[in-house]
Amino acid sequence: MAKQKKMVEDITSMDVDFAKWYTDICKKAELVSYTSVKGCMVIRPYGYAIWEHIQSILDGYFKETGHENVNMPMFIPESLLDKEKDHVEGFAPECAWVTVGGSEQLEERLCVRPTSETLFCDHWKDIVQSYRDLPKLYNQWVSVVRWEKTTRPFLRSREFLWQEGHTLHATAEEAIEETERMLNIYADFYEKDLAIPVVRGKKTESDKFAGAEATYAIEALMHDGKALQAGTSHYFGDGFAKAFEIQFQNKDNQLQAPFETSWGMTTRTIGAIIMTHGDDNGLCLPPAVAPIQAVIVPVATHKEGVLEKAAELRDRLKAAGVRVKLDDSDNSPGWKFAEYEMKGVPVRIEVGPRDIEQNQCVVVTRPDREKTFVSLDDLETVIPQKLQDVRDIMYQNALENREKKTYRCKTIDEMKKALDEQGDGFIHAMWCESEECEDKVKEETGAGSRCIPFQQENISDVCVCCGKPARTMVLWGKAY
């Protein structure tokens, strides 16, 4: 097999060089491949299958909460992007511009969408007239382009895949509620389905999305102690609506501007999975999004009945709704064990002649490598339970890592000391709400404001930076 070329030993240890470990995993697990297109990547079948499961689960949550999918053009005429002042200032510097179509120079250049607020507003202007037309609860699954200078697979690339939800409401209250609802859907998805604990909070003024009144985010801590913004949800007030002249007749027969939200989650999520759960043996995938949830490795396949039994188990598990693969290739069992550990398959099932005699198999869970003997009669109940166990173990490990790397600090010196001596992590510290202090903390410690967590703690009564009275606890960290 071609895969024999690929050895687990090729993966750099995460403690030696975390960045190298990360790109090794991306390549060796065949998640992505570099391309001739600078800053863009090929998402290979195994990586894309993870994304398909992410899509399928999230799309279900969106539809359950009344959202509908649509598709907007990928181009935005420059004049349209220009309509909302803050928005264009935020995005224009990183746009890719189409200037030639066919053989002609375009009269107006088109940017390849970096995000689609302007397109949704331009559409709503045409179709929203009355309060009866509201709310509009839209979403689209597309790719967007931002002309980044330095790129890394999944984490930062010039083109990336995402979903962008855009909604329009008759009242500010309803729009704010939507912003919070979607943030909670993201948070629950991360915690329940991806087994990644997150902090829910609000971005500071300087860190808001271009054009938003408020940006909410979930923040996750990666294995190396760096923070990753995992999903954002924005409340726009009626700013965009006014800029785009969207008006509706309200219940009192008055014309007014509606209120808007948007929210997005990207392929960066795959990066978060890798960096939260992976180890020196490779990937470790949350069962909910694992392309293969259980792999069956037959042992001593030359012995009569082994392959037949293995195929029978595969069919039984498939019928029970488990995404199962039987690897009956002629690679050695040892090679297969390493291969599927590297690919992060949550559960491995080993079955050989002696097992079959005793009507049992060996089940090994990926994160803790725990072995259990399981009666073949119980397979349909035990394997789904093991998948649940794997998710729970993964969540617990991630939570412990985060707790271990969360520091509570009262001064910048304490922050520096924590980061220097204990390594990167989340810092809880008070803030006076001045942008000056926010900048200074980042400058001196390297840790920026990640968010103002909804769940506040009173670390002290004064700002970690200036010492003035402070009531807001900020989550600080170095970020991807």
Added chain:
Amino acid sequence: MAKQKKMVEDITSMDVDFAKWYTDICKKAELVSYTSVKGCMVIRPYGYAIWEHIQSILDGYFKETGHENVNMPMFIPESLLDKEKDHVEGFAPECAWVTVGGSEQLEERLCVRPTSETLFCDHWKDIVQSYRDLPKLYNQWVSVVRWEKTTRPFLRSREFLWQEGHTLHATAEEAIEETERMLNIYADFYEKDLAIPVVRGKKTESDKFAGAEATYAIEALMHDGKALQAGTSHYFGDGFAKAFEIQFQNKDNQLQAPFETSWGMTTRTIGAIIMTHGDDNGLCLPPAVAPIQAVIVPVATHKEGVLEKAAELRDRLKAAGVRVKLDDSDNSPGWKFAEYEMKGVPVRIEVGPRDIEQNQCVVVTRPDREKTFVSLDDLETVIPQKLQDVRDIMYQNALENREKKTYRCKTIDEMKKALDEQGDGFIHAMWCESEECEDKVKEETGAGSRCIPFQQENISDVCVCCGKPARTMVLWGKAY
């Protein structure tokens, strides 16, 4: 309701102006909306839901036959597009070009993919070394851009959604087999799921895809007698592989170039559904891709028990796997009947106080408006059966329309006469295989060569144009 603004009477009759009828349907059924981006459209929730069902069914067929989804960049550097001579000649004139990224002029301009053969080859060059790495059976669901001058919703737009399958094989035989397999999957999908009969055949030399050795296509006849190319499948031989220097070690330890195919189906399929099945009352959707398969319209909703019974029926049908909607809005039943006819919902269920007394409901099928009284006890078996009936009626109607509009002609004069007197349609006529005759037929009759059907008939022994001996029957038609 906002929808009250929208009246069925607004739809132009298809016999009066088919083109206007088509765009009226697109707008009134809320499938698409025009945008500020010239030549691009918004696919609205109802239209996009149809596409989601198309995607889901096709994606299932692709996966059942061993294909895997991937994602390639949306940009192609000019030098990459240039590598295969015929390909670049075919596509360069209709590319959109990105020349500026961020605030900098790019050193090399990037085209927004019009199709992705070049990107797949560029990737395969890196990952294919041995016959063990083959076949590669890839697909992606993305949008592509072709800088069209005149555009129409779904049928021709500057950006459209599609799937593009790309595969690589060790032998020519295997690649040709794949090309045929995928054409047959498309044809079966059209006939079985969309109830649209198609002709399977091979394109003539002049009508091949840019860079292909052979192009196969399925052709459908629209209600107005015009042909629509519904899906294509291309065999490339080893031309691209050689241009991109893809080589693999075969079983005899020799380096050789592999063989390639590609195949695609687009959102144009929604146009084919509209123009095959629609009528003066609006859309008529094949049940397999209808966002709403059955709508329940309660009658005399002020009477006790009606809404409760209607909700019970909805829940029962939902549990039976039917995509059902209960419209309990305060619009009149008559308005609702017209509305859901316009939206093409295959089955309507009417239920009022007297029906409930008699433990029955009225079921009306969209294409023939046939009414049946159905016992409420039988709903779970009758409605799925009715959906199957609707598909069968639709297929039969479409087939009859096609047969009625298929003419067998021996001379150009017969072709002209048929088209002039009987209206547009498919013409079966012999061809000597010279490009000159192909061009001349088109010039004189307006009908181009659609394909050389696999199922040949011997219409005469001589070319319809030059009168020289001919053994090839061509399907001719005016095309969308």
